[in-house]
Amino acid sequence: MTNEQLKEKINSWVTGVEFPENKQFLEAIVPSDSLKKLANLLKNTPETNFDYLYCLSGVDYGKQIGIVYHIESTTLNHSIVLKVKTDNLENPTFDTVCGIWKGAEWFEREVFDLLGVKFNNHPDLRRLFLPEDWEGYPLRKNYKDEINIIER
Amino acid sequence: MEQEVIKDIIIKNSDDYIINMGPQHPSTHGVLRFELCLKGETVKYIIPHCGYIHRGIEKMCEKITYPQIIHLTDRFDYLSAHINNEAVCLAVESALETEVPERVKYIRTIIAELNRLASHQLWWCAFGMDLGALTTFFYGLRDREKILDIFEESWGSRLLHSVNCPGGLMNDIHPNFQKRIKEFIKYFRKIIPEYDQLLTNNVIFQQRAIGMGYMSKEVAIEYGVTGPSGRGSGFSCDIRKKQPYSAYSKADFKEILLTEGDTYARYKVRIAEMWESMNIIEQLVDNIPEGAFTAKMKPIIKLPAGEYYQRVETARGELGVYIVSDGNKSPVRIKFRTPNFSNLFVINKIASGNKIADLVAISGSLDLVIPDIDR
Numbered sequence: 001m002t003n004e005q006l007k008e009k010i011n012s013w014v015t016g017v018e019f020p021e022n023k024q025f026l027e028a029i030v031p032s033d034s035l036k037k038l039a040n041l042l043k044n045t046p047e048t049n050f051d052y053l054y055c056l057s058g059v060d061y062g063k064q065i066g067i068v069y070h071i072e073s074t075t076l077n078h079s080i081v082l083k084v085k086t087d088n089l090e091n092p093t094f095d096t097v098c099g100i101w102k103g104a105e106w107f108e109r110e111v112f113d114l115l116g117v118k119f120n121n122h123p124d125l126r127r128l129f130l131p132e133d134w135e136g137y138p139l140r141k142n143y144k145d146e147i148n149i150i151e152r
Numbered sequence: 153m154e155q156e157v158i159k160d161i162i163i164k165n166s167d168d169y170i171i172n173m174g175p176q177h178p179s180t181h182g183v184l185r186f187e188l189c190l191k192g193e194t195v196k197y198i199i200p201h202c203g204y205i206h207r208g209i210e211k212m213c214e215k216i217t218y219p220q221i222i223h224l225t226d227r228f229d230y231l232s233a234h235i236n237n238e239a240v241c242l243a244v245e246s247a248l249e250t251e252v253p254e255r256v257k258y259i260r261t262i263i264a265e266l267n268r269l270a271s272h273q274l275w276w277c278a279f280g281m282d283l284g285a286l287t288t289f290f291y292g293l294r295d296r297e298k299i300l301d302i303f304e305e306s307w308g309s310r311l312l313h314s315v316n317c318p319g320g321l322m323n324d325i326h327p328n329f330q331k332r333i334k335e336f337i338k339y340f341r342k343i344i345p346e347y348d349q350l351l352t353n354n355v356i357f358q359q360r361a362i363g364m365g366y367m368s369k370e371v372a373i374e375y376g377v378t379g380p381s382g383r384g385s386g387f388s389c390d391i392r393k394k395q396p397y398s399a400y401s402k403a404d405f406k407e408i409l410l411t412e413g414d415t416y417a418r419y420k421v422r423i424a425e426m427w428e429s430m431n432i433i434e435q436l437v438d439n440i441p442e443g444a445f446t447a448k449m450k451p452i453i454k455l456p457a458g459e460y461y462q463r464v465e466t467a468r469g470e471l472g473v474y475i476v477s478d479g480n481k482s483p484v485r486i487k488f489r490t491p492n493f494s495n496l497f498v499i500n501k502i503a504s505g506n507k508i509a510d511l512v513a514i515s516g517s518l519d520l521v522i523p524d525i526d527r
Contacts, residue, residue, distance in 0.1 A: 024461060052373050055461070055472045057487035068474070070461065070489075074373055074388070103376035106497045114210075129203035129526055138211050139485070149211075 053101035058111035182522030226312040229524040231271040232466040237316035243462035261399040271467035282516040320446030361416035365514035376494035379469025384418035391465040492524040
């Protein structure tokens, strides 16, 4: 499918999706409450068949926290980037996609560990790298650690 | 509340014997701990615990410049250090729209394939040792030395030579570079049949590897298992073929795909990849174009605001570099999608139900490098 066809397809499924221009891949900024529905349709519709999630990253933009999903189809050779963002820095929460792409389970655990983003209905949301009693989330922009990080 | 899921499994099976494998266990190849639930000698459930060598590289990268980041990327998959460097360089170059000289592309590809060969050799010798064949260790290391000597002659260091910089290479190749590579390939083509004799065709080895740790193609895609481990299950995931970078489009090579999906298939993919790597090097080594070994770059590298993603194929699978830049000399966020991270996650799926000794074989066949998981 071409990017234009994909855009049309996505617009027919969910509303409120933005497509920024001039990006490396086709990019879709999705409202966080329709993420799970869209991801499910993208994976399970035969014409799109996005079966391979190759990267999931959490980003702290300063005023917002977002999750970026890089997805491609191994059979149809098209790819898309999904983004969800939230303004809630105190308690950012998104729906998990690990029921759709199993590989997301550890990616989401990593994001929870380092950015403090919670994922609803995640089967095993524990810290992955840091000890259980670690305070704070190191990849946050406002994270302070006077002992281990020297400000220059 | 979320923690209860793992706890539930353990409480439900409270008769099980819980044992730790690692973090100093020799066959986990580094500081990785498996928590195993055992029934007799059968592994019922595997809980991997990572983080023993977590250094916060992604956090560190937010404070330093792009040329400095390259030296940190050596440290996650130290066996394919050059390919990790290349990933960041390619991302920076594509963001700046710099055209690197053809000479650089050829040399980078040749070093990357030599690196892949050296990595597969070390995997081969360690894998044999995991299964109790100590001789393989001496064979593999003996041949790997020859590759590291070539690196040493050109750039002074053997393992983490950090020769890549944005725009090209730090130094040109040594005059002996091409001659020594050709000598090595001539020598190593005679050695791989010896490897086959020693391990591939060994009946004891085959009985421990064939049919063990089956992974279907669907599981490989779902879990994101890439590299030789994924290709052993028939998942066509070779970035060198899918999205050719550097000089891969100029070489003619096959993507090795097997469909058996067991430990033996993953083993055979790596042996076949050694042959393919040598094919690629042979096609390129005589055709290195003359010219500069680096493009002209500004002294301070600032990436235009935006997002950049670059994928490369390391010896263990797909490495992705995701850079979010706001126009400054260091990134807002840099994420490394490392191959071993996803390759380790699949282990409970494919290895539970087997004996402990077979778990060692299966984790060996996934070729895990632990710093690559923890970063």
